[in-house]
Amino acid sequence: MTEQVEGLIRKEYAAGFHTSIESDTLKPGLDEEVIRFISAKKEEPEWMLEWRLKAFRAWQEMEEPTWAHVHYPNIDFQALSYYSAPKSMADKPKSLDEVDPELLEMYAKLGIPLHEQEALAGVAVDAVIDSVSVVTTYRAKLEEAGVIFCPISEAVHRFPELVKKYLGTVVPQKDNFYAALNSAVFSDGSFVYIPKGTRCPMELSTYFRINEMNTGQFERTLIIADEGSYVSYLEGCTAPMRDENQLHAAVVELVALDDAQIKYSTVQNWYPGDKEGKGGIYNFVTKRGICHRNARISWTQVETGSAVTWKYPSCILKGDNSVGEFYSVALTNNFQQADTGTKMIHIGKNTRSTIVAKGISAGRSQSAYRGLVRINAGAEGARNYTQCDSLLIGDRCGAHTFPYIESKNSTAQIEHEATTSKVSDDQLFLCQQRGLDAEKAVSMIVNGFCREVFKELPMEFAVEAGKLLEVSLEGSVG
């Protein structure tokens, strides 16, 4: 560990705590007072509080959407707690030695040993535990490049002009039920700004971990890539076993200004519930990016976790010649349900989008692809290519595709391909006859099925994603 990093941790590291350490948790319920409390806790400026309240008032008028192909018991939003911070936030440790060893161990299990983060593929990590950013490293190195990578709660204080200018411009407060809720109560998340013409010198990464009973998680992420800049952002999450369903409603906004490029990769493996379908995370996420002239946004996601997933990372292709990409693997097993896909909104001329969605269903799970490709009247020469492949393992699961295409411009070219296949007994037999056991065979076949998407992921992530699929499929073959 370099002195620099140690120094940063001394400065930034917030708390040593683990599952058994008390958190400063707000009692359940949601009203204006709660929002004022959250805002006060964070010592937010007035404009931020007003912004939250506006969202809250809008949310009160809204209804939970029911169109997705998922079923879950009603969520009592008044039974959730909307703020939780590690208690020891107040007295920050002076060095790693003061950090709770159990926490370090937890990170080690997640594959991000603090001691080796720098060596680890030059990745900067901003870890969020519950609602407050706990560790932020590498700030100095990034600052040298002029890159801002900090908790959004901090950005509100340090860079209010940037936050004010862009927050809610891609996902407005009233966008949808969950986005409105998030806007009202968002706890923390990441803020990224890449200056003009800058290539971010390392991949930025956030690891999330849900660590409190009954705590909704409401991350808010805002990434701004200024003209001609480039950034690759990795988001990974994992949650421990628990019985009660937990709500997670994040919002991610990406702004790619002229000629900028943002690559956003997610590996999501939250607790999916047990084999009987008990427990697990409800994941209702709004992710959207806007592309200005010649800009490019790529969403790559590997979704293996959560009991219920509702997620449509989207691109608004506003600028001429801008490009949107969506590469997705969604795996469901046991009783998991996933309704995921993307929206590509073509506004500018010669805008292009590519969608490659791979759904894998095992056990009694259900997965749905839902995609919208909209070509506006002014989107001269727009092109879209969509490929949706489903792979079924066993015969009690289901895969569904709901492609929506709206084209208002006759020069647009839209291609759609869809396939459904099964892991066949003959394929399994071939693998086994060559000495592979059935689980290894299935995981190899599934990995092969996902190859096109995995190759879009950064190297370390691709390896992790492959392993995750293997773990997630455990017990799916007789």
Added chain:
Amino acid sequence: MLEIRNLNARVEGADILRNLSLSIKPGEVHAIMGPNGSGKSTLGNVLTGRPGYEVTSGEVLFNGKDLLSQEIEERAREGLFLAFQYPVEIPGVTNMEFLKASVDARRKHLGLPDLSSFDFMKLARETSKRVSLDAAFLKRGVNEGFSGGEKKRNEIMQMMLLEPSLCILDETDSGLDIDALQVVAGGVNAMRDDKRSFIIVTHYQRLLDYIVPDHVHVLAGGRIVKSGGKELALELEAKGYSWLEDEVA
């Protein structure tokens, strides 16, 4: 090496193999011929443990051990190999990855260390050359879009890499052009030694001109109705199978 005693097996409720007995010693090559539907592929499937093939009675010893109680992959790791009559495709899984995983599994079973990726790639490239498959095939999905003949050569490549002790070739010669036939035969002959045995299922004498068998058996109605030396194959080519029916009856 392989001892089959009074094997009876059924598929989908129909009895296919009836009291089949066969003994194969190390280093021997046995050719099995016989009319369509007589049970030749079924024999290979039963020996390798394919699901759906039910053994109703009889026993099989492979290297002195009870074969039928072993899992499919255990049998394979023990050195039993089947070159499929109809190789299936596994899209997206590269040949290289598939071969490495298979070879690793076999080596692990034998107590040998994994080959490094570098050494394996070298070996795989050499082997593909030996079966006249361009190295580009190693990067393609397993059998994905391969022509019939390419699939068969791919099977032989797998056999060469895995170095099994008992190889069953189920009509590997069907659909091959003359050059490919020689590649397959050359591969088998190069692997022949005093320990490794082969069961070669074929309809044609042509292959047996290249791979000279020690024994030839005729399978009809699920049992071996005639066994002989390599001359038997010539006799079958000349006379067909009908004359044997009298002998069976």
